[in-house]
Each structure stands twice: as C-alpha cells, then as structure tokens.
Amino acid sequence: MKKAFNYVSAALFFIFCGIFAVSTLFLSDKLPDVTPREGLAEDTEKFVCDNFPLQANWRSMYSSIVTAAGQSRIGNVYISDDALIEIISKADENKTNELVERINTLALDHPNVAFYSLIVPTASGIYSEELPMMITALDQQKLIDDIYFKLDSSIHTLDAYTPLFSARADYVYFRTDNRWTEYGAYTVYNKVIRKLGFSPVRLSSYDMEYADREFYGDLYSKTYYKGVGADLINIFKNKNGSFVTGVTSWSDGVEFNSSSIYYTPALSTSNKLDLFLGGNSFEKCRIMTSNTDAPKLLMIKGSYSNMFVPFLTPHYSEITLIDPQQLEGTTIEEAVDIDSFDQVLILYDVSKFC
Amino acid sequence: MNFTSITFLYFFLPAFFLIYAVTKPAYRAYIMLIGSCTVICWGSPYGLVPLAISVLISYLCSLCIDSLRDRKKLSVLLLIVSLLTNLAAVVLFCSLPTVRSRLFTAIGAGIYALHSAAYTFDVYRNECEAVRSPLRLAAYISFLPSLCGIPLVKPKETIGQMKETSVRSDMLTDGILLLLFGIAAKVIVGDRLYTLFQELEASAKGDLSMLMSWLGAFIFGFSVFARLKGYACIAQGFGMMLGFRIGPSFDYPYSKTTLREYLASYNISAYSFVQRYVFRPIAGSETNQARTLTASAVSLVVICASYRPSASFLIWGAGAALFISLEIILDSRLSHVPRPVRFIMTHMLTVIGWAVISQKTAVSSLEYVAHMLTGALTLDTTPLLYYFRSAAPLFVLILLFESKSLRNAVAKLEERSVSPITVIKPVLILTLLVMVTVFLMSGSVQSGIL
Numbered sequence: 001m002k003k004a005f006n007y008v009s010a011a012l013f014f015i016f017c018g019i020f021a022v023s024t025l026f027l028s029d030k031l032p033d034v035t036p037r038e039g040l041a042e043d044t045e046k047f048v049c050d051n052f053p054l055q056a057n058w059r060s061m062y063s064s065i066v067t068a069a070g071q072s073r074i075g076n077v078y079i080s081d082d083a084l085i086e087i088i089s090k091a092d093e094n095k096t097n098e099l100v101e102r103i104n105t106l107a108l109d110h111p112n113v114a115f116y117s118l119i120v121p122t123a124s125g126i127y128s129e130e131l132p133m134m135i136t137a138l139d140q141q142k143l144i145d146d147i148y149f150k151l152d153s154s155i156h157t158l159d160a161y162t163p164l165f166s167a168r169a170d171y172v173y174f175r176t177d178n179r180w181t182e183y184g185a186y187t188v189y190n191k192v193i194r195k196l197g198f199s200p201v202r203l204s205s206y207d208m209e210y211a212d213r214e215f216y217g218d219l220y221s222k223t224y225y226k227g228v229g230a231d232l233i234n235i236f237k238n239k240n241g242s243f244v245t246g247v248t249s250w251s252d253g254v255e256f257n258s259s260s261i262y263y264t265p266a267l268s269t270s271n272k273l274d275l276f277l278g279g280n281s282f283e284k285c286r287i288m289t290s291n292t293d294a295p296k297l298l299m300i301k302g303s304y305s306n307m308f309v310p311f312l313t314p315h316y317s318e319i320t321l322i323d324p325q326q327l328e329g330t331t332i333e334e335a336v337d338i339d340s341f342d343q344v345l346i347l348y349d350v351s352k353f354c
Numbered sequence: 355m356n357f358t359s360i361t362f363l364y365f366f367l368p369a370f371f372l373i374y375a376v377t378k379p380a381y382r383a384y385i386m387l388i389g390s391c392t393v394i395c396w397g398s399p400y401g402l403v404p405l406a407i408s409v410l411i412s413y414l415c416s417l418c419i420d421s422l423r424d425r426k427k428l429s430v431l432l433l434i435v436s437l438l439t440n441l442a443a444v445v446l447f448c449s450l451p452t453v454r455s456r457l458f459t460a461i462g463a464g465i466y467a468l469h470s471a472a473y474t475f476d477v478y479r480n481e482c483e484a485v486r487s488p489l490r491l492a493a494y495i496s497f498l499p500s501l502c503g504i505p506l507v508k509p510k511e512t513i514g515q516m517k518e519t520s521v522r523s524d525m526l527t528d529g530i531l532l533l534l535f536g537i538a539a540k541v542i543v544g545d546r547l548y549t550l551f552q553e554l555e556a557s558a559k560g561d562l563s564m565l566m567s568w569l570g571a572f573i574f575g576f577s578v579f580a581r582l583k584g585y586a587c588i589a590q591g592f593g594m595m596l597g598f599r600i601g602p603s604f605d606y607p608y609s610k611t612t613l614r615e616y617l618a619s620y621n622i623s624a625y626s627f628v629q630r631y632v633f634r635p636i637a638g639s640e641t642n643q644a645r646t647l648t649a650s651a652v653s654l655v656v657i658c659a660s661y662r663p664s665a666s667f668l669i670w671g672a673g674a675a676l677f678i679s680l681e682i683i684l685d686s687r688l689s690h691v692p693r694p695v696r697f698i699m700t701h702m703l704t705v706i707g708w709a710v711i712s713q714k715t716a717v718s719s720l721e722y723v724a725h726m727l728t729g730a731l732t733l734d735t736t737p738l739l740y741y742f743r744s745a746a747p748l749f750v751l752i753l754l755f756e757s758k759s760l761r762n763a764v765a766k767l768e769e770r771s772v773s774p775i776t777v778i779k780p781v782l783i784l785t786l787l788v789m790v791t792v793f794l795m796s797g798s799v800q801s802g803i804l
Binding site: 052 | 744
C-alpha cells in the first residue's frame with residue numbers, strides 16, 4: 001500500500017514536470033532565439049521563463065496569494081485602492097549626468113534653434129504623499145528641479161509637475177500602465193504651450209472618443225493583479241477636424257506612410273497604446289499638418305511623447321519625432337537636420353533618469 | 355544553476371534523475387560528477403578550476419599520505435600542503451569578481467575546498483581510505499546536492515554510500531517532498547522576509563528607531579534561517595532522491611538556552627566540521643581553558659569565513675567568540691540564572707549577531723547595532739505595525755514547522771501501517787509543486803544564501 005502511494009507520488013511529480021518541460025520546449029509560440037546575447041545559461045533561463053506555460057495564471061495566482069496575505073506591493077509595483085503605481089525609489093546619478101550632458105551639448109551645438117525641455121513626473125512622483133510611509137518613493141519634483149538646474153541656461157524648461165499635481169484627483173495617469181493618459185497630457189499641454197509661443201486649444205474644442213474601454217497596461221502585465229479596473233483609452237478629436245495631412249515613419253530604414261496619427265490596428269493587439277503613432281517602434285516619425293505657415297518642431301521623444309503630439313498638431317506645420325533609443329549607431333544630427341527646425345522639444349519622463 | 359529556479363526544478367532535476375536512475379549503481383558517481391560539473395559550469399566554467407585544483411591536490415596528497423604512514427613528518431607536510439592549496443583554491447575562487455558574483459549565486463562558496471580538506475585530514479588520521487579513482491573523489495568533493503552551499507558531508511560516509519547507492523521508492527518520494535518543502539521555505543518564507551528587511555531599511559533612510567532596528571534584525575535573522583533551512587532541505591531531499599542519507603542541518607536552534615547549544619544546533623554540518631577539523635586539533639584532549647578559548651575563536655573565524663569572507667562576518671565571529679568565551683568562563687555562575695532569563699539573553703545576543711551580518715560593511719554593521727542599543731525610543735506605530743503584520747504570519751509558519759510536537763506527530767503517524775501522511779503525499783507534492791512554481795515564476799526569488 002505504502003509502496004503504491006510512493007510510486008503514485010513520484011510518478012505525479014515527474015509527469016507534472018515532464019508535461020511543463022515539454023510544453024516549454026516544443027509547444028511554445030515563440031521560437032528559441034539562437035543568437036547568443038548574455039551567455040548560454042542566461043539565455044536558456046530567459047527562454048525557459050518566457051516560454052513556461054500558463055505564465056499569466058502563475059503570476060495571477062502569485063498576486064492573489066500576496067494580496068490575500070495583506071501585501072500591497074508586488075515587486076516595485078504598489079497596489080492602491082484603485083490603481084497600480086510603479087515605485088521609482090531612486091535616481092541614477094550617472095545616467096542623469098550623462099543625459100543632461102548630451103542635451104546640453106546638443107543645445108550648444110545649435111544656438112539658432114530654441115530648445116525646450118519637458119520632464120514629466122510619473123505617478124510615483126505625483127502620488128508620493130499618498131503612498132504608505134513604508135514605501136520610499138523618489139522626490140521627483142526635486143529631481144526635475146536638479147536636472148533643470150544642470151541644463152544650460154539657453155534651454156527653456158517647462159513645468160509638468162505643477163499641472164499634474166493640481167489635477168491629481170483626475171484621470172491623469174492610467175490605472176494599469178505607467179504612462180499618462182491623454183487627459184494628463186492635455187493638462188500639461190494647457191500649461192506649457194504658452195511658453196512655446198501659442199495659445200492653448202480649449203478642452204471644450206475637443207470631442208472625447210473612447211478608443212478602448214478594456215485596456216490593461218504594462219503594470220498589469222507585471223503583476224496580473226485583477227483588483228484594479230480596466231483603463232480607458234481616449235482620443236481627443238478636435239471639433240474643427242484634424243490638422244494632420246500625412247504621417248511618415250521610419251523603422252530600420254523602411255518608410256511607412258499614413259494619413260492619421262492614430263494607428264487603430266493596435267487596438268486589437270496587446271500593446272493598445274501603440275494606437276498613438278504606432279508606439280515606440282519607429283526611430284523617426286514626421287507629421288505634416290495643414291498649417292503650412294506655422295513653425296517646425298523637432299521632438300526628441302521618450303515613452304510619454306506619443307500622447308502629447310495630438311495636442312501640438314494645431315500649432316506646427318511639421319512635427320518630427322526622433323527616438324534616440326531606436327537610433328542604432330546613428331546620432332540625432334545624422335538622422336535630422338536640427339537647424340532646419342524652429343524649435344526642439346525634449347520630452348522625457350522621470351524614469352528615463354532612474 | 356540556482357537550485358531554486360524553474361530550470362533546475364523542471365528541466366535539470368527530472369532529466370538528471372532519469373539518467374541517474376537508469377545507470378548501473380557502480381557508475382552513478384560519475385553521473386553525479388557530470389551533474390555537478392553542469393551545475394558549476396552553468397554559473398561559470400571557471401568554477402571548474404578550483405574544483406580541479408582541490409581534486410588533484412587531495413587525490414595526490416591522500417595517496418602519498420596513505421603509502422607513507424610510517425613517515426609521520428612527511429605525512430604532516432603533505433597534509434599542510436593539501437590544506438594550504440585548498441585554501442589557495444578558495445582564495446582564487448573568491449578573488450575573481452566576475453567568477454565569484456556568478457558562482458556565488460549558483461553554488462555554495464568554496465564547498466569543495468572544505469570537502470577536499472576534510473577528506474585529506476581523514477585519510478591522514480586513517481579514518482577514511484584513500485580513494486583510488488580521482489573521478490569518484492571528484493564526485494565526493496563536488497557532491498551535487500551540497501552545491502547549494504549546505505550541508506558539508508562527511509567523506510567516509512558519503513564515499514561509502516557512493517559505492518552502493520540504490521534508488522528506493524520511499525526515499526525518492528520523501529526526497530521529492532523534502533526538496534519541494536526546501537524550495538518553498540526559501541522562496542515563500544525566506545525571500546519574502548529578506549525583501550521585507552530591505553524595504554524596512556530603505557524606508558528608515560538610515561534613521562531606525564530602537565524598536566524598528568530590533569524588528570529588522572528579527573526579520574533578517576528569520577530570513578537567513580528560512581533560506582539556510584530551505585537549502586539544507588533541498589540538499590537533503592535531492593540526496594534522498596539519489597539514494598544518499600544526509601543528516602538534518604538544524605536541531606531546533608530556537609529552543610536552545612545557551613549560545614554554545616544554539617551554535618551547535620544551527621547548521622550542524624558546518625559546526626561538526628569545524629569542531630572535528632579545527633577545534634579538536636587546536637584544543638587537544640587536555641582541559642586547558644586558554645587552548646579551548648583559542649580553539650573556539652579560530653573555529654568561529656573559520657565558520658564565519660565559510661559563510662562569507664567579509665568584515666561584517668569577522669565582527670560577528672569576533673563577537674560570538676567573545677560571548678562564548680564569557681559563557682565558558684562564567685559557566686558556573688550562569689548555571690544559577692533561571693532558564694527563561696538565559697533563553698532571552700541568548701536569543702537577544704543572536705539577534706544582535708544577525709544585525710551585524712545584515713550589513714555589507716563593518717561600519718554599517720556597527721551603526722546598526724548602535725541603533726539597536728541606543729536608538730530613539732519612539733513608538734513609530736504605523737511602520738512598526740506594518741512590518742510586524744507582514745512578517746508575523748511567516749514567523750508563525752517558521753515556528754510551526756520548527757516545533758518538536760509537529761515533528762513528533764508526523765513521526766507517529768508515519769509509524770502506522772497505513773499512514774495518512776502516505777495517503778496525502780501525492781496531494782502534498784502537487785500542492786507544493788504548484789506553490790513553488792507560482793513563486794518561482796513571480797520573479798521575486800532572490801539568489802544566494804546570505
């Protein structure tokens with residue numbers, strides 16, 4: 001009797017392991033990447049973790065267990081009553097200095113172009129006072145001030161912290177993603193656009209269209225915590241019609257053309273925020289508008305930029321976005337002629353410095 | 355390869371076990387050696403260098419010692435050469451930052467140098483036969499289940515068992531259960547407590563109150579215990595699956611009333627190793643208090659260096675040596691102190707010890723202890739309650755599994771012809787497997803022991 005149960009126990013263990021191992025190796029959607037990156041062991045462990053079956057179920061179970069045990073934090077994500085907040089606890093000084101140095105060099109090399117810097121706090125910075133005192137969140141206002149202090153005096157600095165902090169009770173950040181909402185972007189636009197030399201378009205001039213009501217962002221994918229409701233993706237449509245006449249994007253040197261800044265097929269993928277300018281997959285993107293006499297803007301972009309662009313289209317004849325992260329082996333100067341623009345806007349969120 | 359990873363649990367372990375089980379018992383030692391080399395190479399192929407040095411030197415020295423038994427001085431010289439070379443191998447192991455950082459998370463630090471030294475010593479004392487096969491010796495020195503850093507296994511028993519290992523269904527099932535229990539103890543309890551300790555330290559920003567620093571040290575101490583206990587159970591379980599009987603590494607340390615008892619019951623294999631190969635040779639058989647104290651001090655230095663050669667561990671070793679010496683000197687007076695008072699004194703000292711090794715540098719260790727002794731007496735209830743509430747269920751779990759009554763109850767049930775434990779084993783195994791997979795997949799697993 002004992003022996004029979006022992007055999008059953010051992011067999012169950014090996015069968016369970018065997019099924020999952022075989023599924024990982026042979027039934028995965030993803031093909032093993034044979035290009036060695038970090039070494040055989042690391043690459044194998046990464047492959048196993050990425051392809052292990054029922055990923056979402058395991059992680060969702062983990063979230064349920066830890067939240068049932070009274071924890072309000074999963075990794076670096078804090079679970080509040082109605083949102084997931086990625087905690088940024090400290091800045092990377094070397095990274096900050098390096099980035100500041102690069103921005104300064106760029107501005108000093110092009111003295112005839114007006115440079116603007118907009119550093120946007122993340123939800124962790126805006127809601128830091130509402131986080132439990134046991135969670136150490138970086139003072140993002142101080143970090144932004146420090147960065148602005150280090151920037152060359154020729155660069156105009158734009159304040160995103162104050163408008164976002166004032167509107168913190170509104171839907172300015174996604175509940176399940178670490179980026180800002182269209183409304184969050186509008187709030188900042190409304191405050192900073194005067195410094196760029198324009199009057200803001202009133203909120204009442206926009207029709208709000210719900211592009212998606214079931215959006216679960218990257219923080220959900222990190223935690224699989226189901227206690228927070230789905231997000232809404234809004235599109236702010238100008239009542240006077242779109243100013244955009246054409247969008248040209250480049251990815252790995254290949255050109256893509258479109259007539260809209262909204263890439264609607266993204267709504268049926270897992271990266272629904274790619275709706276805005278196709279996400280972060282392009283190294284360069286040029287938006288042409290009907291305001292042919294208006295100035296030209298070059299935007300050096302981070303992950304928050306795509307949601308900001310729709311509000312800028314009524315003011316510029318051309319907006320070119322450059323993503324330095326996608327420019328492999330090419331400098332910004334090689335990718336665009338900076339002196340041909342009237343203004344350069346550097347838009348990063350705080351996480352870029354952490 | 356980390357023993358608490360999906361790669362180990364779902365791929366290496368079943369594949370290795372199947373190959374091991376179908377191999378003839380006479381050749382299983384070689385399969386174990388291949389398994390050990392795979393695990394070491396997974397961390398860094400350079401890890402094979404100190405292993406090769408340890409195997410080569412202990413193989414040659416033990417054969418020479420064995421054939422030169424009548425020439426005592428030469429044997430002693432060979433023993434010293436072997437010990438020093440093994441020490442050099444540990445230094446080599448620890449001095450290459452890239453190798454060290456990758457290996458320390460994958461396997462236990464210098465375990466094979468200690469095995470090699472123990473083997474040569476036992477051959478010198480004629481307590482173990484010199485092994486004629488260098489590969490078999492390599493299989494002992496790099497004993498696969500011990501590669502997670504704990505426990506140290508004795509040469510005579512282990513080499514003896516290697517000759518006649520048999521895979522038995524009862525040992526296999528108990529081994530799987532123990533291995534899964536060990537992974538659970540490490541990833542569910544130990545890692546969570548360690549994360550809590552890190553959060554507590556980060557939130558205090560270097561300004562811990564007295565109560566918070568004590569709570570922090572408690573959390574850290576329990577996290578180390580759960581992680582060490584976890585790894586010990588993994589090794590014990592893995593060993594049982596392969597047909598080896600490895601003794602337990604802990605003997606209820608939280609029930610002990612003296613520091614010596616506590617130390618002897620905490621990581622038993624390291625303690626008995628040091629006692630056998632360091633303490634006894636120095637202290638000798640005479641009852642000389644000065645020699646005993648010196649032997650205690652050296653033993654503690656070796657113990658702390660075997661965990662991690664760092665300044666914090668040396669401070670811990672020095673402190674432990676001081677208090678154990680005081681315990682020896684004041685033994686007759688302390689015997690009049692009521693047991694509950696001694697229990698509290700002992701465990702307060704051990705918590706201070708945990709505080710010392712919780713820090714990376716000597717200065718921060720001393721600062722932490724200063725917070726514990728002279729920190730502000732503020733009752734910062736919100737964080738205190740938060741950390742206590744978060745850690746308390748895990749403390750309860752540890753104390754529950756560390757209670758003798760639970761062990762006795764399980765042992766009594768297992769004695770029955772149809773034990774309920776046997777019946778629920780399949781369910782237990784599957785439940786534990788699912789639970790550990792949940793935590794291994796969560797990305798919350800921390801590597802290494804300390």
